[in-house]
Amino acid sequence: MCRRLIRDYKRYILPFIASMVLALISTGLALFVPVLMGQGMDTIIGVGDVDFDSLFVIIQKMILAILISAISLWIMNGINNRIVYGISTDLRGRAFKSFVGAQYDYLDTYSEGDIVSRIIVDCDAISDGLLLGFNQFFIGVVTIIVTLVFMIRINVYLALAVVILTPLSLFVARFIIKNSNKYFEQQAKSRGEITETSSDIITMKKVINDEAAEEYFVEKFEDINTKNEKVSRKATFFSSLTNPMTRLVNAICYALLTFGGGIIAIKGDITIGGLTSFLAYASQFAKPFNDISSVVTELQNSIVCLKRMYELIDAKQENDMDKCDMDEDVDSDIVFNHVDFSYTDKKVLSDVTFTIPKNKKMGIVGPTGCGKTTIMKLLLKYYNYDTGEITVGGRDIRGMSPDKVRGMMGIMFQETFLITGTVMDNIRMGNDDASDEDVIRAAKECNAHDFIMNLPDGYETMVNEENLSKGQRQLICIARLMLGDSSIILLDEATSSLDILSEQLIKEAFDKIMEGRTTVVVAHRLSTIIDADIILVVKDGRVVESGTHRELLEGRGFYHQLYESQLG
Numbered sequence: 001m002c003r004r005l006i007r008d009y010k011r012y013i014l015p016f017i018a019s020m021v022l023a024l025i026s027t028g029l030a031l032f033v034p035v036l037m038g039q040g041m042d043t044i045i046g047v048g049d050v051d052f053d054s055l056f057v058i059i060q061k062m063i064l065a066i067l068i069s070a071i072s073l074w075i076m077n078g079i080n081n082r083i084v085y086g087i088s089t090d091l092r093g094r095a096f097k098s099f100v101g102a103q104y105d106y107l108d109t110y111s112e113g114d115i116v117s118r119i120i121v122d123c124d125a126i127s128d129g130l131l132l133g134f135n136q137f138f139i140g141v142v143t144i145i146v147t148l149v150f151m152i153r154i155n156v157y158l159a160l161a162v163v164i165l166t167p168l169s170l171f172v173a174r175f176i177i178k179n180s181n182k183y184f185e186q187q188a189k190s191r192g193e194i195t196e197t198s199s200d201i202i203t204m205k206k207v208i209n210d211e212a213a214e215e216y217f218v219e220k221f222e223d224i225n226t227k228n229e230k231v232s233r234k235a236t237f238f239s240s241l242t243n244p245m246t247r248l249v250n251a252i253c254y255a256l257l258t259f260g261g262g263i264i265a266i267k268g269d270i271t272i273g274g275l276t277s278f279l280a281y282a283s284q285f286a287k288p289f290n291d292i293s294s295v296v297t298e299l300q301n302s303i304v305c306l307k308r309m310y311e312l313i314d315a316k317q318e319n320d321m322d323k324c325d326m327d328e329d330v331d332s333d334i335v336f337n338h339v340d341f342s343y344t345d346k347k348v349l350s351d352v353t354f355t356i357p358k359n360k361k362m363g364i365v366g367p368t369g370c371g372k373t374t375i376m377k378l379l380l381k382y383y384n385y386d387t388g389e390i391t392v393g394g395r396d397i398r399g400m401s402p403d404k405v406r407g408m409m410g411i412m413f414q415e416t417f418l419i420t421g422t423v424m425d426n427i428r429m430g431n432d433d434a435s436d437e438d439v440i441r442a443a444k445e446c447n448a449h450d451f452i453m454n455l456p457d458g459y460e461t462m463v464n465e466e467n468l469s470k471g472q473r474q475l476i477c478i479a480r481l482m483l484g485d486s487s488i489i490l491l492d493e494a495t496s497s498l499d500i501l502s503e504q505l506i507k508e509a510f511d512k513i514m515e516g517r518t519t520v521v522v523a524h525r526l527s528t529i530i531d532a533d534i535i536l537v538v539k540d541g542r543v544v545e546s547g548t549h550r551e552l553l554e555g556r557g558f559y560h561q562l563y564e565s566q567l568g
Contacts, residue, residue, distance in 0.1 A: 005306065009090070012083045019079045020138060026072035027142040029065040031150060031284060036062045038154075038277030080131065088127040095119050095312045102315040104382040113196020118312050121191055122305035129302025137295045140288030147285040154278045155270055158261055162282055165253040166289065172245045180238035184301045187235045188308060190228040197224050239300075246289055257282050333358050334379070334488070334518065339388035341378060348374050349541045352388075356534070361519040363529025365562060366538035372522045375538070376492050379520070381405045392488075410486035410513075414493040416473040423452055424459040427479045434483055442483040446509035448475035478509045489519045526566050535559065 040058045043051040096119055151159035201208065201217050208217055258279060265275045334356040341349040349371045356362045364372045378385050381402045389396045397405050418426050427439045439459070443449040451472055455461040468476070481489070491510065507528065523529045530549045537545035537552065537559045545557050552559040 002303070002306075004310065005087075009087050012086065015079050015083055019076050019083070020142075022072045022076035022079070023139050023142050024146075026069045026076060027139055028146050029069035029072070031143065031146050031281070032065050033062055034277045034280035034284070035150060036065070037280065038271075038273035041273035041276050042271055084127055084130040087130060088123050091126065091309055091313075092119055092123045095123070095309055098313045098315050098317065101317045103317065104377070111192070111196045113194070113199050114192035115312065116199065117188075117192040117195040118305075118308050121195070122188065122308050125305040126302045126309065129299045129305075132295045132298050133302075136291050137299070140292045140295070143284060143288040147281050147288075151278060151281045151285065154274050154281070155261075155264065158257060158264070158270075158278055158282075161257060161260065162253070162285055165256065166250075166285065168249045168253070172242075172249055176238055176242045176245065180235060180300070183231055183235035183238060184304050186231040187228070188301075188304050190224070190231050193224050194221075194228055197221055235301075242296075250287075250289065254279075254282060333391075333393070334520075335389075335391045336375070337389045337391070339378065339390060340386045341374060341383065342386055347541065349378075349385075352538075352541075352543055354534075354536055354543055354546060356518060356520060358518055359516055360533040361514060361521065361529075361531070363532035363535045364520065364522045364538060365524075365526060365529065365535060365559065370538045371541045372538055373492055376411070376490055376520065376522060379405075379490065380409065380411065408486060409488040409490055410481045410484045411490040412477055412481055412492070416470070416477045418463050418468075418473060418476065420463070422457075422460050422462055423455065423476060426463055426476050427459075427483060429480060431480075431483050438483060439479070443475075443479045445512050446475060446478045446482050448472075448479045448509070451475070475509065478513065482509075482513055487517060489514055489517050491519070492522045493524055526563055537562075 036058050040055055040062075043055045043058070099115060099119070148159065148163070151162060197220065201221065208214060261270065261275050261278060264270050265272060270278070336352050336354050339349060339352045340347070352371075352375065354362075364375060366372055374383075377383055378390060379397075381397060381400075384398065389398070391397065392400075392405070392408070419429060424436065424439055427443060428434050431438075436459070440449065443452055443459075452459055452461075455467065461467065463476075521529050521532065529535060533548070534546060535549060535552055536543055537557070539558055545552055545555065545559050547555070553563060
């Protein structure tokens with residue numbers, strides 16, 4: 001993952017080099033201060049005997065070194081912030097773009113909450129990890145190298161002792177990190193479950209209140225929240241052990257160095273000022289290991305999140321299955337020829353064969369779960385069928401891009417979809433080139449203009465759940481469909497949730513849309529498709545009957561049973 005991240009964002013190599021140079025300058029000058037402190041100590045020759053001239057020069061050098069070090073650190077942090085947030089913004093954008101263009105079988109694999117968690121929570125975790133990595137990890141590495149150089153210059157033997165003792169803390173840190181990785185993976189998964197559950201509860205709040213199911217969902221959320229608490233506590237506990245354990249090991253090492261350095265000073269092999277500088281460096285040398293161990297813990301979480309982000313970015317795209325495209329618009333018969341389709345290992349459609357003549361209306365009826373909506377999804381290229389072929393104008397849609405196929409079709413599902421925005425924005429969605437006059441004309445054609453004009457701000461009214469009824473929301477979606485002017489119209493139980501009066505009003509709007517267009521209507525209410533040119537009866541994934549309403553009634557088959565049960 002890290003190699004791929006570096007490869008993807010090599011454009012930041014120059015700012016990264018600049019950051020490293022500034023880190024070297026800042027750290028080098030900060031670590032030069034203990035040398036000056038030691039020199040200052042050595043200006044004290046004896047009681048009442050101090051070389052103040054030399055001490056004053058040393059103090060000036062210290063102030064200058066501290067100022068330049070601080071300025072370099074400030075600039076470096078600014079560069080690092082620009083790199084990190086540039087990368088995280090791009091990652092989030094790529095993940096969202098991949099999600100929008102992903103094939104539907106990918107969306108079936110992951111829950112909505114998990115995808116939201118990847119785009120928002122995981123990306124933030126990556127930003128935090130990268131920022132700590134740039135601001136602390138690299139400075140820690142530079143500090144270790146520069147400190148080691150200064151210690152060797154003061155006393156080689158003491159420096160060698162530091163190098164031998166320091167790996168003890170690294171072994172401790174490595175052991176803890178290795179055993180805490182699994183908890184970070186569980187934590188990331190648990191956060192996705194919380195996001196998913198919260199989203200579901202917020203979406204279904206009215207239904208939950210109506211069914212008096214608040215207690216059930218509160219308990220469900222508490223169970224998931226408790227599970228998240230447990231795995232988060234374990235991840236935090238084991239990762240937080242790293243810093244105190246390495247500090248304990250380093251403190252023991254520091255005590256041993258102080259004892260050994262005191263003996264060497266008594267022998268005269270090192271001055272008091274030199275020992276003071278060395279002990280300061282020994283402390284500085286250990287500190288980066290503590291910081292790095294903490295950063296590694298955060299980076300560990302970031303790597304897990306980065307892996308999840310790249311899984312989303314690498315989701316197979318719909319356009320990956322394109323073979324060729326059509327040279328001209330296709331407006332002709334739709335043919336299903338011996339089509340089979342399965343969701344993973346579950347067979348949904350078997351040997352489905354039928355033809356929808358150009359500019360004719362076909363109704364599809366059947367019991368719940370028989371495959372009616374799946375037929376629509378295959379026609380829209382949401383999924384690829386297993387065997388057989390689906391042709392439009394004699395051309396197999398396998399060889400057409402999803403955009404091309406859907407560009408010919410206007411679809412409306414049972415659930416209306418409105419974006420956050422004005423009524424005008426919602427009708428124009430997907431038809432950005434349409435003028436205000438075009439939008440108003442489409443609304444008039446589907447009987448939506450009058451109620452829109454009665455809204456507080458007309459077409460500029462912001463859409464929300466409170467100011468629009470189901471029927472009005474449906475009419476806005478129909479106006480959007482009318483504005484698209486597609487040659488093929490697909491209606492999937494678009495009026496099943498409406499009352500009879502609203503359904504009649506919308507039916508009039510549909511009649512205007514369907515005029516002169518090829519239309520496919522999936523319906524539970526047989527009254528909505530009685531006038532269809534062809535009615536397809538589907539049962540258990542197979543076409544069991546087809547014909548006009550009168551022909552099917554006369555056949556006294558499964559359609560006759562459905563009709564008797566509804567309209568007797």
